[in-house]
Amino acid sequence: MHRHPGRMPPEEPTPILGLCFEQMVRIFEERWGRGRHRAASVFREFYRRDNSRFHDPAAFGFPPAAAQDLGRMLCHEAPHLDAIDAADGVVKFVTRLKDGCRIESVILPMATHGTLCVSTQVGCRMGCLFCSTGRHGFVRDLSAAEIVGQMYTARKTLGRDIRNIVFMGM
16 A cells, blocks of 8 residues: 555544543544533434434534534444344344454343343353353453444344343453
């Protein structure tokens, strides 16, 4: 690949699922000087209204140039749901990650809501004979975006009311 002196390669967009609110505030402060207000606007549109059209100035109340910058800065790719298995109110779902690895998440029914068990790793070092994940060995830790993506899938794709989260693979 040829590189031109003084030219930086284009920056890869950051997955919104990998950013917490305060990280986004800092990024927006550095870029536009109005971090908290703009971050709140983006979080509200994305998490409450499921709007990932980051380049649309009308959706976020941004000036057109800032909306274009936001569209280059953030991305959202919904996690790929590979399989769902439901029995006795328990819902297990398998998500395929960008690198082809698969992880399992489990929704446990409670009286008024669900508890989500999220994976934090692909595979496991323990090697327990009763666990299919452990028999495959440890592959890697999940990114923040991959962990939050499990919550996104449970709430947005499967439509479950999740109020509690427990972590697997620690």
